[in-house]
Amino acid sequence: MYEPHLVEHETNHINPAPQALNLRIRPSGAADRERLKACFGALSPESRRLRFFASKPNLNDAELDLFSNADGWDHIAVAAVRLDDQGRETETLGFARCIRLAPGGDCAEFSITVADAAHGQGIGTAMSRQLLELARAAGVRHLRFEVLAENTPMRKLALAIGGKPDWTGDGIVEYDCELLPSVNPHRSLPWFASPHRLLSAYVDLWLASLDRGLHAARTAQQGFAHWLDQVGGLDQDSPDA
Numbered sequence: 620m621y622e623p624h625l626v627e628h629e630t631n632h633i634n635p636a637p638q639a640l641n642l643r644i645r646p647s648g649a650a651d652r653e654r655l656k657a658c659f660g661a662l663s664p665e666s667r668r669l670r671f672f673a674s675k676p677n678l679n680d681a682e683l684d685l686f687s688n689a690d691g692w693d694h695i696a697v698a699a700v701r702l703d704d705q706g707r708e709t710e711t712l713g714f715a716r717c718i719r720l721a722p723g724g725d726c727a728e729f730s731i732t733v734a735d736a737a738h739g740q741g742i743g744t745a746m747s748r749q750l751l752e753l754a755r756a757a758g759v760r761h762l763r764f765e766v767l768a769e770n771t772p773m774r775k776l777a778l779a780i781g782g783k784p785d786w787t788g789d790g791i792v793e794y795d796c797e798l799l800p801s802v803n804p805h806r807s808l809p810w811f812a813s814p815h816r817l818l819s820a821y822v823d824l825w826l827a828s829l830d831r832g833l834h835a836a837r838t839a840q841q842g843f844a845h846w847l848d849q850v851g852g853l854d855q856d857s858p859d860a
């Protein structure tokens with residue numbers, strides 16, 4: 620079940636740049652269909668071309684269905700939405716998404732669009748970072764995407780999120796962004812598999828077996844001393860002594 624409220628963040632927790640915009644970056648799903656339509660409708664022809672690598676006058680119904688079909692697992696999406704003074708959502712400023720190449724697979728295709736009037740204010744970077752966290756948590760290990768070589772802002776953004784470029788030579792740069800599993804053991808491992816607990820359990824076992832060994836050695840030494848006493852006593856009692 621996709622539960623957007625669990626992963627919602629205000630921008631002041633993400634990136635200092637968009638703070639002044641009073642912005643929320645949150646997961647996006649079916650309820651954002653109209654927002655998607657309005658956001659795309661407001662894009663300049665140039666931004667549409669940079670996003671789709673071709674002239675793109677509108678999104679058809681099938682594309683709207685696809686883009687508003689995020690389930691938080693095979694298709695993960697976030698939206699950047701401006702808030703009014705009461706904290707209510709107003710204008711949509713962008714979307715970022717990744718869709719797994721195969722259901723449940725560890726490789727997903729990444730894409731992003733920010734409204735023209737909001738470019739250059741850190742919104743693309745902030746959305747990408749939040750999307751990466753959600754994707755990483757869902758087990759995605761590689762984000763792949765293509766960028767037109769002339770798209771300088773997107774190439775900078777790609778580098779900022781750890782994308783490794785591969786210049787294909789035909790005006791397109793392919794990126795692979797590896798998402799390593801979280802290194803925080805409290806987030807990535809069950810309590811009994813935490814390295815700290817495993818190590819301390821191992822040390823406890825080792826100390827307990829050392830203690831048992833010392834105890835056995837002490838008992839054997841006492842038994843030997845007792846035996847020597849007995850043997851010595853017998854020798855003294857013997858008629859030959």
Ligand SMILES: CC(C)(COP(=O)(O)OP(=O)(O)OC[C@H]1O[C@@H](n2cnc3c(N)ncnc32)[C@H](O)[C@@H]1OP(=O)(O)O)[C@@H](O)C(=O)NCCC(=O)NCCS
Nearest residue numbers: 666669670731732733738739740741742743744772773775
């Ligand atoms: C690419 C895009 C998503 C970036 O969004 P954004 O909110 O403007 O990005 P940010 O403000 O976070 O900036 C990202 C980087 O681009 C740089 N940048 C932004 N606008 C720039 C411009 N006009 N010229 C040069 N660099 C620019 C920023 O300085 C930043 O780089 P830095 O981290 O080295 O400082 C946005 O430009 C867009 O929607 N473009 C049209 C659609 C598109 O190209 N999508 C990607 C398809 S692959």
